[in-house]
Amino acid sequence: MxxxxxxxxxxxxxxxxxxxxxxxxxxxxxxxxxxxxxxxxxxxxxxxxxxxxxxxxxxxxxxxxxxxxxxxxFQLDVDSPLSAEQRAVCEAIERLLEDHLYWIMLYSRWMVPANWRVVRRTFFGDLRFPLSAYLPGIAQRQVRSMLQAQGLAERPRDEVYALGCRDIDVLSTLLGKKPFLIGEEPVRVDCCAYGMLANIIKPPVESKLKAHTLDQTNLVAYYERMSERFFPAE
Ligand SMILES: N[C@@H](CCC(=O)N[C@@H](CS)C(=O)NCC(=O)O)C(=O)O
Structure with a gap:
């Protein structure tokens, strides 16, 4: 189970x-x-x-x-059609998205006052007093210290977003005109890219990172393709 x-x-x-x-x-x-x-x-x-x-x-x-x-x-490998080189590229894409772009997405949610208000309402809106009075602030301080460790918390906002936009450009170039990142069918790296893109594109959290992602029409179409395939009713 x-x-x-x-x-x-x-x-x-x-x-x-x-x-x-x-x-x-x-x-x-x-x-x-x-x-x-x-x-x-x-x-x-x-x-x-x-x-x-x-x-x-x-x-x-x-x-x-x-x-x-x-x-x-379960003796399964959804990446079995991939060559060793393609697997290596997938691994590198996952590192780019999870160990770099993720932090910029997190920054856009927790460090920008207008977005933090949305995040606070979404994640903590159901809390009752007294938890509602201090838990959101504790969580935000924890995220800030993680972003400090990444060297992002105190960096000018435009610079932080520029770093994320470069990652988005890389992803858009790698996808090109293919339906999925490596070819005709989705593999593991598509699960990772989809989760990250969805979390940039869909939430009502506005940023230069989101605007730049929405400008990449191949990435938006890819996000919609993955949604239809894996979460059609949601
Ligand atoms: N490397 C982990 C990252 C998971 C992760 O960072 N999850 C966040 C939520 S998006 C979390 O649980 N954060 C709480 C914490 O770090 O204490 C994975 O791939 O599952």
Whole structure:
């Protein structure tokens, strides 16, 4: 039995976390059955992070580790048509998106006052007093310190967005006119790219990063193609 612990849907998305969307999309791509357990904060997940996966009693707390584990347990590999070189490119794209672009997306949500008001209402709007008075601020300070560690929190906003826009340009160039990042059919890296793009494009969080992404028509069409394929009713 596979239990996927993740945030509840938000912003009109299956999930407001790109990592949760990546893992759920991959589960659908791999054709594995799973049950969703929604939790409102990572601290309440079995592994203290979201997504967390519990597979036959074993807890896995990283989307890539969870996928590797499932690939071994179920002897499947959605990337089997790929060459070694294509696999290496996929790995590099995942690093670009998850270890670089993710932080800029996070910055746009938590560090820009107008967007923070939207995020605060979306993520913490149901809290009751006294939690509502201090929990959002604690969470924002935690995110700020993670962004400080990335060297982003105090950087001029335009510079931060310029870094993210370059990542978007790279992704747009790599996709080109293909339906999916590597070719005619989606593979693992598409789950990652889809989760990240969806979380930039869809939320009512305005930024130069979002505007620039919306200007890349191939990426917008790709996002819509992935949505129709994996979350058609959502
Ligand atoms: N490398 C992890 C990243 C997961 C991650 O950072 N999740 C965020 C939510 S988007 C989280 O749980 N943050 C809480 C924390 O870091 O304490 C993965 O691929 O699953």
């Amino acid at each position: 596979i239990a996927l612990y993740q945030f509840p849907p938000a912003f009109g998305l299956p999930n407001p976390s790109p990592f949760c969307m990546k893992l759920e999309t991959w589960l659908r791509l791999a054709g594995l059955e799973y049950e969703v357990r929604t939790v409102t904060s990572p601290g309440k997940a079995p592994g203290g992070k979201l997504p967390s996966l519990v597979v036959d009693g074993k807890t896995l707390t990283d989307s890539a580790a969870a996928i590797r584990h499932l690939e071994q347990q």
